Amino acid sequence: DAxxxxxxxxDCAEGRAANLPCNHSTISGNEYxxxxxxxxxxxxxxxxxxxxxxxxxxxxxxxxxxDRKSSTLILxxxxxxxxxxxxxxxRGVNFGxxxxxxxxxxxxxxxx
Amino acid sequence: xxxxxxTPSHQVTQMGQEVILRCVPISNHLYxxxxxxxxxxxxxxxxxxxxxxxxxxxxxxxxxxxxxxxxxxxFTLKIRSTKLEDSAMYFCAGGRGYQxxxxxxxxxxxxxx
Numbered sequence: 001d002a003x004x005x006x007x008x009x010x011d012c013a014e015g016r017a018a019n020l021p022c023n024h025s026t027i028s029g030n031e032y033x034x035x036x037x038x039x040x041x042x043x044x045x046x047x048x049x050x051x052x053x054x055x056x057x058x059x060x061x062x063x064x065x066x067d068r069k070s071s072t073l074i075l076x077x078x079x080x081x082x083x084x085x086x087x088x089x090x091r092g093v094n095f096g097x098x099x100x101x102x103x104x105x106x107x108x109x110x111x112x
Numbered sequence: 113x114x115x116x117x118x119t120p121s122h123q124v125t126q127m128g129q130e131v132i133l134r135c136v137p138i139s140n141h142l143y144x145x146x147x148x149x150x151x152x153x154x155x156x157x158x159x160x161x162x163x164x165x166x167x168x169x170x171x172x173x174x175x176x177x178x179x180x181x182x183x184x185x186x187f188t189l190k191i192r193s194t195k196l197e198d199s200a201m202y203f204c205a206g207g208r209g210y211q212x213x214x215x216x217x218x219x220x221x222x223x224x225x
Contacts, residue, residue: 034213036216038155041149041151041201041219041221042218042219043116043203043205043216043217043218043219044155044203044216045216046213046214046215046216049213087155093210093211094210095162095167095210096160096167096168096210097168098143098160098168098207098210098211098214099145099157099160099168099170100145100147100155100157100205100214101157102147102154102155102156103154104154
């Protein structure tokens with residue numbers, strides 16, 4: 001079972017920042033937080049990941065709390081193309097146990 | 113930017129038939145995975161593959177399933193005798209290392225009639 005909890009759905013106005021929360025209170029010290037998104041039934045698209053420090057790339061920012069029990073994905077200027085299901089995934093990094101366990105994610109709708 | 117490709121994009125088959133789903137991973141990837149997503153449900157892990165061996169598999173991946181990397185470029189998933197419940201999107205993924213990010217292909221939609 002997924003080790004994360006996310007809201008089922010969220011709306012965000014186009015051009016605004018979309019902030020997607022995720023709880024992962026049982027995360028272990030060597031587990032990473034990964035974010036993927038899935039548009040319609042396309043293949044999951046990697047967004048960003050982190051261990052304990054905040055991370056930023058061309059797509060998004062990831063803010064991880066100091067206790068690592070929760071995180072927030074930030075899409076700084078949401079566009080209509082960001083409408084998708086967003087998955088927060090806690091992932092082990094031991095060989096033979098590196099699978100991604102997807103939950104139901106957050107369905108983000110960007111409103112014009 | 114290199115991408116994972118999968119063929120066919122759609123496959124319709126009769127129950128009991130064998131199907132082979134094909135994936136071409138990114139060239140410098142060494143670790144390979146298959147996932148599936150039944151319509152309206154979660155993405156589920158099937159199997160991971162490294163150095164021509166299965167490194168992990170889920171309960172879904174029973175004796176009807178097999179994986180192979182026949183020629184160093186393709187990565188295939190075979191379902192020997194398809195069932196109605198095998199109807200799903202099948203996604204291939206790959207990564208440079210087991211600790212590295214997994215990148216997914218666009219998927220093959222399999223419909224078993």
